[in-house]
Amino acid sequence: MKRFPQKATLPALAFAAFIGLAGCVKKTFDTEVKRILTEEYSMTEEQAMVGVGGALRYRFMTERDGKLEFNYHSLKLEDVLSKQRDMKQSLQDILNPNDAETRRFVDLFNQRAHFEREEQKVDYRIDRFSLVLTYDKFVRLMKSQRRGNDSVGITNPYPQGLTDLDIMFAGTNLARLLQFTAKYVDDAKAGNRLNQIENLVMSVQYEEEEPNPDYPQVDPNNATRWVQRSRALRIMSFDCDTQPDHRADYIEVYRIGADGTPEANPAIKVFKSQGSSTLDVAVLDRNPANQRGHGTPDDVESLSFIERGSELYDSRRDLLESLFKTPEVERRQLPKEAPIEAEIVRVGELGQQEFQISTDGWSCPLEYRVGNNYSLWVKFKDEESHDHANPRPREIEYVAKRYFVPGSSSDVQARVVEFYRVKPEFAQRVRLVTVNNETKMLEIVREGEAAQKGMDSLFLERDRNDLVTPFRIDYDSGNLRISLLDRDRNPEPLYEAKAEMSRPHTLNLRNDARTE
Amino acid sequence: MRKKLGALILAAVPALGIAYFPRSHAQDGQDAQAAAQSNVPHYLRHISSPSNEVDQIIEEAKVLDAYHGRFGTSTFINGNITLEHQIHGKNVTFVFHNYVQQGEQVRYGANGFTMLSQAEFAAVTSDIVTTLERAAQEAYNDHSNVSRRIIEIQEVHLKRNKRLGENEKLEDLLDQPIPDYPGLTIADGLNIPRLTVTDFVPTQLHFGPLPRSILGVTYLNSEVVGYHPLARQIDFVNGGPNVLKHELVHNCRKLQGIPYAFEFDAEFHASMVEQDNGLWFLRHPYLEDARSLAKVLFRFDAKRALENAIPMQLMLGSPIRRDLLEDYVVKIRQIRTEIRRTYLDDFLPEFYTHHAFWTAVNEDLNDGNGAFKIFMWSKYEPTLLQGAQNTSRWMQQNRQIIEDASRQALRNIENEQPAEGGIVMALRALPKEEREALISFASTLGIQAQDLGPALRVLERLADSGALNRLGRLR
Numbered sequence A: 001m002k003r004f005p006q007k008a009t010l011p012a013l014a015f016a017a018f019i020g021l022a023g024c025v026k027k028t029f030d031t032e033v034k035r036i037l038t039e040e041y042s043m044t045e046e047q048a049m050v051g052v053g054g055a056l057r058y059r060f061m062t063e064r065d066g067k068l069e070f071n072y073h074s075l076k077l078e079d080v081l082s083k084q085r086d087m088k089q090s091l092q093d094i095l096n097p098n099d100a101e102t103r104r105f106v107d108l109f110n111q112r113a114h115f116e117r118e119e120q121k122v123d124y125r126i127d128r129f130s131l132v133l134t135y136d137k138f139v140r141l142m143k144s145q146r147r148g149n150d151s152v153g154i155t156n157p158y159p160q161g162l163t164d165l166d167i168m169f170a171g172t173n174l175a176r177l178l179q180f181t182a183k184y185v186d187d188a189k190a191g192n193r194l195n196q197i198e199n200l201v202m203s204v205q206y207e208e209e210e211p212n213p214d215y216p217q218v219d220p221n222n223a224t225r226w227v228q229r230s231r232a233l234r235i236m237s238f239d240c241d242t243q244p245d246h247r248a249d250y251i252e253v254y255r256i257g258a259d260g261t262p263e264a265n266p267a268i269k270v271f272k273s274q275g276s277s278t279l280d281v282a283v284l285d286r287n288p289a290n291q292r293g294h295g296t297p298d299d300v301e302s303l304s305f306i307e308r309g310s311e312l313y314d315s316r317r318d319l320l321e322s323l324f325k326t327p328e329v330e331r332r333q334l335p336k337e338a339p340i341e342a343e344i345v346r347v348g349e350l351g352q353q354e355f356q357i358s359t360d361g362w363s364c365p366l367e368y369r370v371g372n373n374y375s376l377w378v379k380f381k382d383e384e385s386h387d388h389a390n391p392r393p394r395e396i397e398y399v400a401k402r403y404f405v406p407g408s409s410s411d412v413q414a415r416v417v418e419f420y421r422v423k424p425e426f427a428q429r430v431r432l433v434t435v436n437n438e439t440k441m442l443e444i445v446r447e448g449e450a451a452q453k454g455m456d457s458l459f460l461e462r463d464r465n466d467l468v469t470p471f472r473i474d475y476d477s478g479n480l481r482i483s484l485l486d487r488d489r490n491p492e493p494l495y496e497a498k499a500e501m502s503r504p505h506t507l508n509l510r511n512d513a514r515t516e
Numbered sequence B: 001m002r003k004k005l006g007a008l009i010l011a012a013v014p015a016l017g018i019a020y021f022p023r024s025h026a027q028d029g030q031d032a033q034a035a036a037q038s039n040v041p042h043y044l045r046h047i048s049s050p051s052n053e054v055d056q057i058i059e060e061a062k063v064l065d066a067y068h069g070r071f072g073t074s075t076f077i078n079g080n081i082t083l084e085h086q087i088h089g090k091n092v093t094f095v096f097h098n099y100v101q102q103g104e105q106v107r108y109g110a111n112g113f114t115m116l117s118q119a120e121f122a123a124v125t126s127d128i129v130t131t132l133e134r135a136a137q138e139a140y141n142d143h144s145n146v147s148r149r150i151i152e153i154q155e156v157h158l159k160r161n162k163r164l165g166e167n168e169k170l171e172d173l174l175d176q177p178i179p180d181y182p183g184l185t186i187a188d189g190l191n192i193p194r195l196t197v198t199d200f201v202p203t204q205l206h207f208g209p210l211p212r213s214i215l216g217v218t219y220l221n222s223e224v225v226g227y228h229p230l231a232r233q234i235d236f237v238n239g240g241p242n243v244l245k246h247e248l249v250h251n252c253r254k255l256q257g258i259p260y261a262f263e264f265d266a267e268f269h270a271s272m273v274e275q276d277n278g279l280w281f282l283r284h285p286y287l288e289d290a291r292s293l294a295k296v297l298f299r300f301d302a303k304r305a306l307e308n309a310i311p312m313q314l315m316l317g318s319p320i321r322r323d324l325l326e327d328y329v330v331k332i333r334q335i336r337t338e339i340r341r342t343y344l345d346d347f348l349p350e351f352y353t354h355h356a357f358w359t360a361v362n363e364d365l366n367d368g369n370g371a372f373k374i375f376m377w378s379k380y381e382p383t384l385l386q387g388a389q390n391t392s393r394w395m396q397q398n399r400q401i402i403e404d405a406s407r408q409a410l411r412n413i414e415n416e417q418p419a420e421g422g423i424v425m426a427l428r429a430l431p432k433e434e435r436e437a438l439i440s441f442a443s444t445l446g447i448q449a450q451d452l453g454p455a456l457r458v459l460e461r462l463a464d465s466g467a468l469n470r471l472g473r474l475r
Ligand SMILES: [Zn+2]
Pocket: B001, B002, B003, B246, B247, B250, B266, B267, B270
């Protein structure tokens, strides 16, 4: 008789049941051994059943003094760890904040805290097993050993004779048992021969997109949000030889905190394996100082062609950048629930709502000015009717400064544009404006008057502190384009209004001036 | 988790059941009053609880016959009479589905409406409360040695491996915190289920109908259990709350919480506490592995026994060879006791002692009961090939072949699993974009050939959840 749906009616658990119904009979070790013995070795059904038992005994037990004992090294450590990861995955599935159905199940019976605790337990075991496995890999790489492929029926002793139980037992001091180090480095340290031959700092600043915790209940418009980040690393290379040859034998890489101090433990250590001429074994610690697991390696990688620390920066940037990836668990955030409402608005009842108003004022968080890295764009006020044959004098609506990356023609990253008003005495009845983007000079020719020429600041409106300030600043932020607006210019130069629109692919900025 | 009737019962012709079904509630008056006076709940009136096991089998079938077509479900939990009651010191909310207070009386609405007096309803509540009390106590008793045994075995192992000093006692360390893991103790790290009777007690017990052929249901981790009135009747016939005990094992989240329940055959485990009549052993799907083990180790052929005892399925009802069945049920009782004692007293402590190892073994064998099968083979000599001596000799003679087949089988389940229903098919079933996204995701993780095992499992899970959503909608 085939197996019937077994697991649960809770949808999250019902899947196994469906597989059982819909699919063919599951192929297990049991059924497969039986099939092979009957089909390929012509055994009877009864013999094959006994054969299955024999197969189980030979694989998982050893005989000692006529008694059968379980062999806890009959499975690879990788497989034991991978099972723990499966359990973690089950918990992540059920705690997945974006799966509305499991979220309702978990919350209906108020189980979130319980599952989170279960996840912690599994995390603990994953950490422990990973560490042992990482160490196993480290030892092999340091001896330049590869693991054979055929592991069937072979025991796979774990480092230091550990079994799963020893590893799960918190009383077993794994950090002491498993030392990720090399004798030549220890000796050099002990003999005060760790000579620093290179020491450099790399730093990066970037915007990173991350899931928006308000999406979709509170803010259905933005599934992600942009966050500013800035990171730095110190890379040090050491010569460990008794006769210093100024060649690196050992590298340490440290994360540098926001306050400029490096962490206590290296994030990467790079060793030379037995007989290797290059630095070929890297030990990585992905957890930053404020996180659990800092000081315990997470990964071992083999490197090629690395002879000093700076070469990591040149050829293994990926490895260095991987040190900044926050482990995923830390980022689980429950969507905020908005109350269910009913909002009915008839057409015509909607007022003007372009701006978000802040009495404290909005400010632009960007640094984009490097000297005079802008070009000038002048716009006349639009007119109802414009006679091309007989143009009338015009009024200047604004002068814009569009910022570019110094030494190039491309916009600064956030494509910042500042808009300035022109002093009233220069703004009216204008016939011609000429700009010079090299000198930042403006020339304004007004109806019936001599041309006036000077630095742009001469013509631009000043605030009450007598400073030339824009009345509007536009810039990109994530997938938005922001406009900050000072609409009254009085009493303070304060951007009280903010408008947001979707980030356009190209900036459309008009220029009514002639360019020299 | 739910417990199902065997397929035989579902396949029987429903028209017959309907033909004599209405009788049970049509009787009222003196009968009901007499019953109420003797404190028998209305659903147990007219049902007997025979001591002879074959009589149990026959009476159980009569009860089922009387119930054909009556699997349904309550529309809403709200509106039923509920009762708070302490069971073994734990507050339990009892929900009596389709029982509604109406003035001085209680209206029962399972199939049309019946009016019950307060005394009659009191018989109902008292029956369900005491049944839960007893079921929880018995389910716990079956597991009462597990925690102690685990700690003993672990201590011996840790001392032998010098992880624990000769004079240290593991028991004393269990509540110590694990540094860096706030809130976790050494016992948590070892995953020791430290059981009490209250772990088996649900927080909500729903006494009411369930859909299809489900007799009981437990929502994992939620401590919410459903118990069908028909299951109560069957339990009554068989002399113990087997169905409810089964559910209470599912209810125990230290043993069968998420994610642990997915890592072994939770139904087999829950079935170990049952002590129902022999027919369940002969044909219930959850006990298939028990039948296999009984055949190869104890030489009891359940398939043939069933065919002999009930030689034909006739539309007008099947004849039982009573003389044979009387003999079989005695043997079955012996076998079930052997298997259940081994499972509960010896296997579970071993399983939890090396939990990480054994759950990985189940995965490796692609068999939720793999660890238990290994355990049985470590405790019993096979007898199937004309006795233990002959079987043992045969095994030795064929060792080489068996090991070859074992290697080949392992390769097959490793290699073919993906092709047949696992990752490859799951990937293929995904929409193109999702599939490509998954593959490129894997490559950005730098997954190499030797690491593909875990990666495939992750992908499988992802694929599973997609398939789940699709299937979920069909229901
Ligand atoms: Zn069940």
